[in-house]
Amino acid sequence: MMLNTEIESVVDSMIGAEITAEQQQRLAEHAAQRILGIGFVEFARRWDAGEYRDCGDPRIADVAFYVT
DSSP: OOOHHHHHHHHHHHTTSOOOHHHHHHHHHHHIIIIISSOHHHHHHHHHTTTTTTOOOHHHHHHHTTOO
């Protein structure tokens, strides 16, 4: 799990720059765990299955940002 200082470092490095695929994966995993309490792979599976289609929870959009 990423520490907050690691997250801040990644976010700071993102300003005006592209992030690596590894950084994106780490941010996505952290967001899914922190916001929804599930792993990102599970979130993406549910997303692809349409389980969040009619969900009005704004937290879903916060994690869906990372779905490619």
